[in-house]
Every structure is written in structure tokens, then in C-alpha cells.
Amino acid sequence: MATFELYRRSTIGMCLTETLDEMVSNGILSPELAIQVLVQFDKSMTEALETQVKSKVSIKGHLHTYRFCDNVWTFILQDAVFKSDECQENVSRVKIVACDSKLLTQ
């Protein structure tokens, strides 16, 4: 199963990475096993987002920068508005990083 390392930059991914770094640097955990944990996180996170999350969001804003490189879209929005069923968030600057979903299905 193909996975993205994309989600490692999320809050939960960063927390896991920090934890693994500490445990590896302390000699508690081997680097190889730490990488296995990260790979499993990639799978679990992708699966959870597919199966556990139902919400929809609409995003509007001024597109400051767009970039498409290595099948990854990067958008930088200014004065963006995020609307979901539950809340609305206004952000002066936000970065969107999106991988190609077709890569997972192939």
C-alpha cells in the first residue's frame, strides 16, 4: 500500500516524530523501528482520514502563489476563509500542500 509522508507534518505527526527522536536519541529505540512506526503512522493516518472523517470544508481566498512540482500542489492563500459545518476560520496567510490522490489508488 502506497502511503504519503505528507501527514507527518501535521500536529499528530510532529508529536510522534518528536517522541521517536527522543527515544532514539536516548537509545531506547532503534532508528529502524522508529521508521517502521512512522510508516505505520502514514498508513493509519491515511486510513483514519478516509474512514473516520465525514466533514466537508470550503476554502476561499486570494491565491498568492501556486506551485506544482513532483505531483504535489502547493498553494499559498491570503485572506482565506475556511467554512465547515461547525465553524468558520479566517486566516491572513495559509499554505496548502496536497499530494495526488491518484497515487494512492494506483
Next chain:
Amino acid sequence: MATSSTSNVYIHVIEDVINKVRDEFVNNGGPGESVLSELQGLWEMKMMQAGAILGPIDRSAAAKSAPGGPNPVHDLNVPYEGTEEYETPTADMLFPPTPLQTPMPTPLPGMAQTPLPGTAQTPGTAQTPSDSFLFNIPTGGTPITPNEYSSGNDNGSVPDVKPGPGRPSQFMQPPQTLVNQRPRLDVNVAYVENREEGDRGGSQQPATQDFFLMGGGKRKRDEFPSQYPNGGGYIPQQDGASGSISDEVKVGFGNSALSLGNSATSGAGTSIREGRLFSNASQLDGPIADPYDDELSTPSIYNYQGAANEDYNIVNTPATNEIQAATPAAAIPNDIPDDDDDEPLNEDDDDDELDDVEQGEDLNTSHLVLAQFDKVTRTKSRWKCTLKDGVMHINNKDILFNKATGEFEF
């Protein structure tokens, strides 16, 4: 709200990862269930600190999964278990083994003293069968213990330590002959041994003193050896060996720094030289001068060494830590200008072309959306995109979405 649902998903992910990695931890010679639970505990703790997981929900989840509850306990236990293991076996070893091994003691005492830091007590106890051995052993252990790890780790100290064990072996032999006299020395020997030993043999006193002196010098190798040459007048004996080593090290550092600096090689060299000159000129600066050298050399290699040394110091010797802590504070103001001179050149070179926009965004906006895109289209300046399976961190909130539609104007 959204955060609660996000929290539930995060907890689900954590449990899923932990459960699916368990085989790797438990089987195939893995670190075991305790390490896995520690991983989960640290992970959840960080998540709670980040506000990504809500406290009460986490507890319920922890209660559901057995490892969740004991996690914090494991964190505390790990260090304690280590100490307990060391202490308990020694106590057990003391009584039973001693009678058996006692007949062969003489070669052993030397062995016992060499490993002193970790195992000193066990061999001593083993040999204890005769009262004299008991007294001798504690004496050897007491002076050594303060310096223990620093001496063993440092190369310079090693030679000194070796003669130490040889000497104690000599001492051990006479006590065997003098078994009757030993009871007199019993209590006093343990604490005042150095004095009494000095009375017996002149060689013994210097050995003990050397250990103490070396302990200070050894721990601080990186920093102090340079200090001593600077303030050579203060402690000449320590400076002799350590000073030469430090000089060589400095040269090595200088080279590494030069290689690292792209265009500033000449400047770096001058700065380093200047630092040396200053250090030499102001002996009072001794502690300050050393940090210069360390920081200048810091690039990569020295950081590791410094870290290792710090760890040893922290564990073994609080006193040295205080000294070191004081020195860097004084040094920092002086060091900063040097670093500024060297680093800005490199940093600017790297940053100018690529990162200006991104840096500003990264620094100013922690808002980030991570997702997969199904389709991205553009009509003139109007962009439309459909995203799925996304994680957003916006305004310090984590929001997950299954689908998202974006409409942007460029």
C-alpha cells in the same frame, strides 16, 4: 465541537499505530511492551500539550487500552528500575559470595578497583570474607566514586586509574598479613583512609589526590584543558597533559571551521586566532576563552562530544555542572559576534534565491493544510480545486476534513 471529533480521530490513530506496531516491538528481539507503552505515553502527552487531544477523552481512551494507564508510570519506573537493579544485586552479592571467593582475594582486589564506578561494590563485597577486605574495599570505593565515570570515560584519566588499582592491590596484600591490625582501622579507614594510607605509604596519598584533581580536569577536557594553559599559573600539574591535548584539538577545530565556511575561510581563521590571542592575553577569562573555542568548533563533531561530556557530568558530578553553567553565561556575549561574522554570509547565500517567500510564510503563519487533491483546474485567474482527506492546523485548531473545495483568485 470540531476539536472533539479531531481529538477522537487522533486517539484512534494513536491506538491503531500502537497496536499494529506491537508485533515489531514484542517479537523479533524488539525493545518490548514497556518501550511501546512509553512511546504511546510520550506521544499522547505531547498531543495533549499541543492541545490536539482533549484531556478527558484521552483518559477514557487510555482506560480502554491497557497500556494507556501505566504509561506515565513506566516513564518514572525506567530510571528507578535501573538504580534498583544496581543496588539490590550488590546487597545480595555482599553476603553469600564473600565466603566462597575470599580464599583467592589478592588478584581480585586489583580487578575490583579498576571497574570501580559500576561494579566496585560487588567485587568488594565478594572479597569481604575477611574483615580486612571489607575495610579496604570501601576505602577504594569511596574516593573513586565521586570521579567514577568521568575518569573512566576520559582517555587522559585512564592511565592514572590503572596505576591506582595496582597500588590498591599492594595495599590489599599487607592488610591480609595485618588482619589483626585491621579492626583498629575499621571505622576510620572508610572515611579517613587517604590520611592513613598516606602514613603507610607516600605513594598512596598522591594517587588519591590525583583522582580528585583529574576528576575536575577530565570532565572538562574540552573546556578546561584550554583554560588551564590560558591560566597556566593556577594549576600547573593539570595543564601539562591536558594542555597539549587541547592545543591539538584546537587546531583540528580551526581546520573544520575553515572547511565549513565557504568564503569566510580567511575570516574564520583570523577570528579563531584572535580568540586564542584573547584567551591567552586574559588569563582571568580562562573559563570564557574555552567556550569560544568550543562554539567556534561546534559545527557538528564537537556538539556530540560536548553533549556526551555534559551527560556524564550531569549524572556524576553536580559541582562541575555549576562551574560549566557559569562559564557559558559569561562567554555568550563574546561568542555571539564571532558567530555573527561567520554565519550571516553562509545563511544569506543559501536563503536569497529559494526561501525568501517561504520563510516569511513559515515564520509568520503556522497555518497549514495537508491534503490530497483530486482535481485542480484553472479558468483565467480563477482556480478551483477539490481536496480530500485533509488535516488543517488553523488558528491553533486542528480540523480534519473528508472533502474540501477551494475557489481561489490569483
